Amino acid sequence: GAGVSQSPSNKVTEKGKDVELRCDPISGHTALYWYRQSLGQGLEFLIYFQGNSAPDKSGLPSDRFSAERTGGSVSTLTIQRTQQEDSAVYLCASSRDSNYGYTFGSGTRLTVV
Amino acid sequence: AQSVTQLDSQVPVFEEAPVELRCNYSSSVSVYLFWYVQYPNQGLQLLLKYLSGSTLVKGINGFEAEFNKSQTSFHLRKPSVHISDTAEYFCAVSGGSNYKLTFGKGTLLTVNP
Numbered sequence: 001g002a003g004v005s006q007s008p009s010n011k012v013t014e015k016g017k018d019v020e021l022r023c024d025p026i027s028g029h030t031a032l033y034w035y036r037q038s039l040g041q042g043l044e045f046l047i048y049f050q051g052n053s054a055p056d057k058s059g060l061p062s063d064r065f066s067a068e069r070t071g072g073s074v075s076t077l078t079i080q081r082t083q084q085e086d087s088a089v090y091l092c093a094s095s096r097d098s099n100y101g102y103t104f105g106s107g108t109r110l111t112v113v
Numbered sequence: 114a115q116s117v118t119q120l121d122s123q124v125p126v127f128e129e130a131p132v133e134l135r136c137n138y139s140s141s142v143s144v145y146l147f148w149y150v151q152y153p154n155q156g157l158q159l160l161l162k163y164l165s166g167s168t169l170v171k172g173i174n175g176f177e178a179e180f181n182k183s184q185t186s187f188h189l190r191k192p193s194v195h196i197s198d199t200a201e202y203f204c205a206v207s208g209g210s211n212y213k214l215t216f217g218k219g220t221l222l223t224v225n226p
Contacts, residue, residue, distance in 0.1 A: 004156075006156075031212070033213075033214075042216055042217070042218045042219060043203065043214075043216040045213045045214070045215075048212060048213065050212070056213075059213075091156055091157070093157075101145075101147055101159050101162045102157075102159070102214065103159070104149075104156035104157040104158070105156050106154075106155055106156040107156050
């Protein structure tokens with residue numbers, strides 16, 4: 001597609017529920033990233049996928065967070081047993097190669113109540 | 114490890130005035146530097162990037178930045194701002210084999226009439 005597409009744009013969930021956030025990267029972009037943006041914390045790296053290589057999960061804050069990328073394209077970020085501190089904007093980005101600068105999606109605003 | 118410091122959290126200016134948003138970084142390897150802009154309720158958009166070559170980089174919307182290796186800075190400038198430039202601006206760095214972008218905390222630029 002023309003840009004990075006994220007869905008849903010907004011998600012309100014009850015504490016303890018699981019949520020799935022979806023990212024469709026730009027066609028042909030081999031690298032895909034997830035970042036979290038929250039007040040006072042700035043932008044935090046979560047996870048990185050590059051082609052068929054094992055993902056870099058070093059930024060995931062706890063084992064409640066996981067992500068997968070199917071067929072080298074669409075990615076899903078899953079948060080299990082959501083907590084109020086998970087409330088943030090989750091941003092996905094893709095690039096055609098590392099260190100080239102990312103193209104970001106508009107993000108998913110997650111609110112845990 | 115890399116880090117980015119954006120020296121001003123907020124910068125208010127009048128329309129048609131010049132502006133400089135300051136960014137300093139630290140890194141033990143050669144770096145790639147980026148400025149992103151985020152308009153309200155939107156994702157991040159790449160303004161400009163320094164990968165190599167000329168230290169003066171021109172980007173979109175009339176912005177430019179200068180890479181200064183000795184001062185480890187990458188300040189963003191615009192000679193005359195518009196109301197529509199009101200947004201949050203993020204400086205970011207990556208380098209070496211580190212594909213992750215490390216972001217600064219952001220600078221909120223507010224352009225007043």
